[in-house]
Amino acid sequence: MIDQARSFENPQTPSEALPDYRALVFEPVAAGFRGYVAVTTLVYWLPPSLFVGLGNLIPGVTLLPGLVGPAIVLLIGLLVGMYRGLDADRRGWALRAHDIAARSGIVWRSITVLPFARIQHVETTSGPLERRRGLARLKLFTAGGSSADLTLIGLDATTADRLREHLAEQIRQRDAGAAEEGAGAAASDDLADHSANGDA
Amino acid sequence: MSDPAGNTIAAPGSPDWERLPSAAVVAMYLRGIQKAVRENLFVFVGGGTGALVSDAFGLRELALVGGGLLLLALLATLIYHRRFRFLVADDAVRVRSGLFEVKELKVRFERVQNVAFSQPLYLKPLGLTRVKLETPGASQTEVELPGIPHERALALRDRVAGAQHDHRADRREAARSADAAERGLDSPALFAPSFGDLFRYGMTSSQLWIVLGVVAGPLAERIGDRVEDSVAWLERVGLIGIGELSSAPLLAVGLVLAVIALFIALGLIVSGLIAWVRFYGYRLTGDPERLQAVYGLLDKREKSLKRAKLHSLEVVQTAFGRLLGRWHAVGHQAGLDALNPINQDKRFLVPGIPNARLEEVTSELADRAWSPPSFRRIDPRFRHVLWKRLVLLPLLLALAGWWFSPADSVALPLLLVGLGVVAAGLIHLRWRRWGVHVGEHGLQLRYGLIGTTILLFEDARCQQIRIQQSPYQRRHGLATLLIGLPHGVKTVPWLPESLAAALANRLLMRIETSRVHAL
Numbered sequence: 100m101i102d103q104a105r106s107f108e109n110p111q112t113p114s115e116a117l118p119d120y121r122a123l124v125f126e127p128v129a130a131g132f133r134g135y136v137a138v139t140t141l142v143y144w145l146p147p148s149l150f151v152g153l154g155n156l157i158p159g160v161t162l163l164p165g166l167v168g169p170a171i172v173l174l175i176g177l178l179v180g181m182y183r184g185l186d187a188d189r190r191g192w193a194l195r196a197h198d199i200a201a202r203s204g205i206v207w208r209s210i211t212v213l214p215f216a217r218i219q220h221v222e223t224t225s226g227p228l229e230r231r232r233g234l235a236r237l238k239l240f241t242a243g244g245s246s247a248d249l250t251l252i253g254l255d256a257t258t259a260d261r262l263r264e265h266l267a268e269q270i271r272q273r274d275a276g277a278a279e280e281g282a283g284a285a286a287s288d289d290l291a292d293h294s295a296n297g298d299a
Numbered sequence: 300m301s302d303p304a305g306n307t308i309a310a311p312g313s314p315d316w317e318r319l320p321s322a323a324v325v326a327m328y329l330r331g332i333q334k335a336v337r338e339n340l341f342v343f344v345g346g347g348t349g350a351l352v353s354d355a356f357g358l359r360e361l362a363l364v365g366g367g368l369l370l371l372a373l374l375a376t377l378i379y380h381r382r383f384r385f386l387v388a389d390d391a392v393r394v395r396s397g398l399f400e401v402k403e404l405k406v407r408f409e410r411v412q413n414v415a416f417s418q419p420l421y422l423k424p425l426g427l428t429r430v431k432l433e434t435p436g437a438s439q440t441e442v443e444l445p446g447i448p449h450e451r452a453l454a455l456r457d458r459v460a461g462a463q464h465d466h467r468a469d470r471r472e473a474a475r476s477a478d479a480a481e482r483g484l485d486s487p488a489l490f491a492p493s494f495g496d497l498f499r500y501g502m503t504s505s506q507l508w509i510v511l512g513v514v515a516g517p518l519a520e521r522i523g524d525r526v527e528d529s530v531a532w533l534e535r536v537g538l539i540g541i542g543e544l545s546s547a548p549l550l551a552v553g554l555v556l557a558v559i560a561l562f563i564a565l566g567l568i569v570s571g572l573i574a575w576v577r578f579y580g581y582r583l584t585g586d587p588e589r590l591q592a593v594y595g596l597l598d599k600r601e602k603s604l605k606r607a608k609l610h611s612l613e614v615v616q617t618a619f620g621r622l623l624g625r626w627h628a629v630g631h632q633a634g635l636d637a638l639n640p641i642n643q644d645k646r647f648l649v650p651g652i653p654n655a656r657l658e659e660v661t662s663e664l665a666d667r668a669w670s671p672p673s674f675r676r677i678d679p680r681f682r683h684v685l686w687k688r689l690v691l692l693p694l695l696l697a698l699a700g701w702w703f704s705p706a707d708s709v710a711l712p713l714l715l716v717g718l719g720v721v722a723a724g725l726i727h728l729r730w731r732r733w734g735v736h737v738g739e740h741g742l743q744l745r746y747g748l749i750g751t752t753i754l755l756f757e758d759a760r761c762q763q764i765r766i767q768q769s770p771y772q773r774r775h776g777l778a779t780l781l782i783g784l785p786h787g788v789k790t791v792p793w794l795p796e797s798l799a800a801a802l803a804n805r806l807l808m809r810i811e812t813s814r815v816h817a818l
Binding site: 120206210211215 | 761764765804805807
């Protein structure tokens with residue numbers, strides 16, 4: 100026991116020595132994501148623009164003023180598209196040994212880090228447009244919430260699948276470790292019981 | 300037949316599957332009616348729909364519709380009761396239920412974090428108790444046994460506690476815990492608020508004001524009618540005349556204020572009494588393993604919460620509570636979305652804590668010595684930016700609008716300046732309240748406006764970390780830290796970037812090296 104105590108070391112870890120999330124190098128989203136952003140922006144903003152353009156059918160409205168409305172809607176759509184395009188350039192994800200991080204935002208920038216220890220399940224999803232461009236999104240769920248706690252969008256479908264498998268494996272290993280720990284504790288407790296009863 | 304874990308599974312219909320007692324039909328029926336009324340009351344009262352419906356239909360039609368609905372509900376309850384089966388195994392409870400579609404659910408005792416008993420007045424003569432088993436990961440209660448004999452409920456609770464210990468192979472603790480569960484009500488109370496404590500807690504509760512907000516419309520109409528009747532009566536008796544009221548505006552204002560004050564006072568008294576009835580005889584007991592609360596006059600409840608499942612603790616003093624020197628504490632557990640009103644009733648609540656006993660009760664709940672720490676305030680630029688963007692800019696725009704408008708009254712700019720001063724004061728209070736304390740094992744956050752909330756949690760209990768920066772924050776080396784806890788995201792805004800990063804790194808290290816699982 101005394102030998103054990105002598106060999107036991109517990110050096111202090113200075114806070115500067117902790118792994119720093121700021122040192123992360125983020126992987127960019129898939130190349131096809133910008134095209135996907137352009138198409139979805141158009142799909143979203145074209146119908147309202149056409150709807151406003153129907154104003155030209157109102158008697159008494161001349162063509163030029165009648166085009167102003169759709170032009171404004173299209174301009175807003177264009178600005179939104181530009182913003183989303185720039186956002187796509189900044190988006191990224193990074194995988195460490197014990198957690199996964201996502202970066203997003205141009206004006207309000209954020210980095211979210213989700214430790215594997217807290218992930219309950221992982222899923223990949225993709226809509227028709229995403230599938231056409233070989234994209235997928237990875238959703239990570241923690242305990243309690245009904246919606247995903249972290250969603251990585253704009254991933255290459257193969258990367259998303261690989262990540263899902265990797266994370267699922269991490270969860271499996273974690274759960275197996277926890278089960279072994281429980282069994283180990285049970286065995287040591289049995290020994291303790293036997294010792295207490297003089298059986299050992 | 301056995302499951303992969305080797306546990307015996309009884310086939311549905313075998314003698315091991317239990318039915319609810321026949322008397323439970325009454326409990327289920329009344330509970331259903333109570334739930335339907337509670338969920339739809341606001342629609343009828345708040346929207347004024349009730350008045351419209353009662354105008355459109357006669358009493359007979361209403362009685363016919365109501366009676367029909369009640370009969371349908373009775374039929375549904377009878378079918379539901381007939382199909383309901385439950386089985387208490389060594390390590391799990393299984394429930395088969397459903398009206399049209401029968402679903403079967405198995406919940407392992409190991410996952411249960413809260414066993415709640417409830418015995419409303421109508422269940423008492425039947426000797427039945429409603430039992431709820433709450434698990435993490437479910438937004439609503441997973442298992443509810445609507446009415447089983449009280450002794451059976453106690454046995455189930457003990458079996459849950461015992462199985463949880465068996466899982467950890469700690470049999471000596473299991474025996475000790477079963478004893479503690481037996482003793483339960485006899486062990487000395489950690490906290491037992493008096494009538495005055497509960498009454499004052501009721502007065503400080505914000506629920507009254509939410510209810511008042513909803514019913515204020517229809518109620519104001521009624522009160523208006525009553526005031527008119529009263530003035531007419533006063534005039535008839537000769538005590539006061541309408542002419543006198545119109546020539547004395549101060550008297551009229553005084554009368555209106557008196558009516559409002561009376562209304563508020565009545566509301567406070569009713570709220571205090573409701574809290575007293577709800578938490579009647581509140582006793583908080585506990586041991587190193589779990590906390591237990593027993594309370595209720597009309598609906599006797601017992602809540603049991605494993606300390607290991609307690610993710611964070613919130614001590615709250617509302618604005619009214621500050622006046623009356625009362626706090627309440629809320630124990631949060633995984634899976635309960637704190638903002639969801641459905642879950643309000645499931646929180647582990649300790650009401651009516653006097654200022655003088657706050658440290659003692661919080662220490663008992665947190666299971667370690669606690670006293671309010673010195674909090675580090677967030678950056679003062681939080682206040683400056685909000686003053687500029689939310690007060691100064693809108694005020695200048697409004698004043699410019701007034702300057703260029705043809706109106707020459709000075710009342711409007713004075714009112715705007717007054718509102719601006721109030722808003723600036725509120726921003727200052729908000730900034731002053733916000734604080735963070737970095738403890739050895741966990742963080743404590745303080746926030747509020749006029750009231751105060753202090754949140755205590757261990758680093759290892761967090762779920763995820765987010766660091767956010769606006770352009771202004773980036774320029775000034777600041778960052779906002781968002782900490783994902785099992786019951787919601789908590790924000791610590793406007794910290795020095797280096798501190799936010801250090802806290803984020805520490806939290807991540809603690810989560811990733813912790814042996815405490817999220818569940």
